[in-house]
Amino acid sequence: MSHHITNDRVYTTDHEWAKEEGDVVLIGITAYAVEQLGDITLVNLDVAEGDVIEAGKPFGTVESVKTLADLFAPLSGTIVRVNKAALEERPELVNEDCYGAAWMVAIAPTDRSVLNGLLDAVAYAKLLETTH
Amino acid sequence: MVPFAGYDMPVQYEGVKQEHLAVRRAAGLFDVSHMGEFELDGIEALAVIDSLITNDASKLADGRALYTCACNERGTILDDLIVYRLREDKWLVVCNASNRDKILPHFTAAAAGRCAIEDATERTALIALQGPQAMAVAARAGSEGAALAELQSFELREASLVGVECIAARTGYTGEDGIEIFCDADDAVSLWRGLLEAGRELGLAPAGLAARDTLRLEARLSLYGNDIDETTNPLEAGLGWTVKLGKAEFLGKEALLALKAGGLNRKLVGFEMVGRGIARHGYALLDATGNTIGNCTSGSPAPSLEKSIGLGYVTLGQDAIGTKIYVDCRGKSIEAVVVPTPFYKRAT
Numbered sequence: 001m002s003h004h005i006t007n008d009r010v011y012t013t014d015h016e017w018a019k020e021e022g023d024v025v026l027i028g029i030t031a032y033a034v035e036q037l038g039d040i041t042l043v044n045l046d047v048a049e050g051d052v053i054e055a056g057k058p059f060g061t062v063e064s065v066k067t068l069a070d071l072f073a074p075l076s077g078t079i080v081r082v083n084k085a086a087l088e089e090r091p092e093l094v095n096e097d098c099y100g101a102a103w104m105v106a107i108a109p110t111d112r113s114v115l116n117g118l119l120d121a122v123a124y125a126k127l128l129e130t131t132h
Numbered sequence: 133m134v135p136f137a138g139y140d141m142p143v144q145y146e147g148v149k150q151e152h153l154a155v156r157r158a159a160g161l162f163d164v165s166h167m168g169e170f171e172l173d174g175i176e177a178l179a180v181i182d183s184l185i186t187n188d189a190s191k192l193a194d195g196r197a198l199y200t201c202a203c204n205e206r207g208t209i210l211d212d213l214i215v216y217r218l219r220e221d222k223w224l225v226v227c228n229a230s231n232r233d234k235i236l237p238h239f240t241a242a243a244a245g246r247c248a249i250e251d252a253t254e255r256t257a258l259i260a261l262q263g264p265q266a267m268a269v270a271a272r273a274g275s276e277g278a279a280l281a282e283l284q285s286f287e288l289r290e291a292s293l294v295g296v297e298c299i300a301a302r303t304g305y306t307g308e309d310g311i312e313i314f315c316d317a318d319d320a321v322s323l324w325r326g327l328l329e330a331g332r333e334l335g336l337a338p339a340g341l342a343a344r345d346t347l348r349l350e351a352r353l354s355l356y357g358n359d360i361d362e363t364t365n366p367l368e369a370g371l372g373w374t375v376k377l378g379k380a381e382f383l384g385k386e387a388l389l390a391l392k393a394g395g396l397n398r399k400l401v402g403f404e405m406v407g408r409g410i411a412r413h414g415y416a417l418l419d420a421t422g423n424t425i426g427n428c429t430s431g432s433p434a435p436s437l438e439k440s441i442g443l444g445y446v447t448l449g450q451d452a453i454g455t456k457i458y459v460d461c462r463g464k465s466i467e468a469v470v471v472p473t474p475f476y477k478r479a480t
Binding site: 038039041042044061063064065066068088 | 148345412432464
């Protein structure tokens with residue numbers, strides 16, 4: 001089974017991705033996660049700009065017709081932007097462009113080096129391979 | 133494929149929404165061979181069946197079927213079934229796969245010394261052809277297919293479809309027109325492929341169990357294990373029409389008479405989300421002040437309606453159409469409103 005993975009970002013074992021963009025880190029969910037969920041019908045982002053978030057803590061949920069998945073912060077920091085309007089208006093954006101337009105939140109990280117401890121594209125691909 | 137009740141289940145082919153809409157707009161083909169089937173043979177089969185079900189099978193003519201509950205002595209629901217009268221002395225009962233290990237011994241015990249009973253589940257495949265184009269697909273599936281359009285609702289007959297001998301019944305679980313087709317398990321692949329081929333130009337698509345669930349929910353058809361179980365009775369579940377209290381003795385009759393006389397405490401209602409949220413099985417239903425008034429038994433986005441809908445039990449007094457209720461979506465209270473059901477009704 002092959003899943004689209006890009007090598008311009010890092011990944012978590014919970015199937016989120018984190019991508020550095022200037023001073024912030026964008027967070028989203030992977031193509032594998034999207035495939036597991038199916039048609040996304042609701043995105044709940046329970047954080048606002050200025051909130052401080054801790055690595056591993058939930059910041060929202062993604063719901064499909066059949067099920068719901070929690071979103072976990074891959075790293076600690078301050079929420080700088082929330083892609084709330086776009087994803088509330090068009091949750092299907094997650095199915096269409098999970099690595100681009102469907103980013104969820106932008107975090108100003110407390111410690112950027114945490115990213116080095118996450119999975120690179122090769123390690124994430126290996127994880128998917130071994131779980132299937 | 134997902135394992136369920138010992139079967140690998142086709143949950144999804146192309147995507148739930150796509151499959152759901154294909155069934156509403158054209159037709160879908162479902163493999164529901166996991167359903168339990170058993171046959172009762174003998175002149176006392178009717179009496180055995182009627183002693184265990186809430187509906188009245190004595191009213192059936194040959195080639196007719198009915199939907200019913202089977203209750204325990206407390207009047208709560210052991211399973212919901214379809215009972216088919218093939219002949220006076222030959223009956224077929226279809227039960228939920230998850231209840232087969234409970235229902236088969238239950239019927240076997242009642243049949244002891246009165247009629248023969250045989251589990252036909254393993255040797256029987258069941259394929260559902262559903263949607264506005266379903267009968268047109270059947271008509272293309274062999275010379276006997278066209279005549280199936282003459283079947284009344286819950287009527288069945290033997291037929292040969294794409295060269296496979298089968299029994300076709302005008303039943304379904306989607307809210308659409310269509311048939312459910314029983315055949316020998318060895319012929320199932322031929323029937324499946326043949327029907328897909330026959331229906332290709334008409335838009336027939338394979339549909340999975342996830343789409344079956346959203347379709348049945350829009351049509352407000354109960355799902356055992358979600359909306360009904362051994363803690364619920366047919367009267368509160370909106371299945372009072374399957375309970376024939378005028379019938380002679382049947383298991384659960386005394387309890388159901390008492391429930392009816394005593395009045396119900398709660399009722400299964402349909403609701404539509406007003407706020408942003410999806411109700412799920414097990415979520416609490418609340419009133420405006422935050423008191424729990426019931427629980428959600430099924431909930432999902434409704435692909436045909438572009439709304440989010442649900443079913444749930446609420447205490448009497450909160451069940452009127454238009455009542456504002458709240459769904460506790462994992463700690464967030466989301467507004468909903470009680471609406472008439474079925475949520476979706478096909479144009480006739």
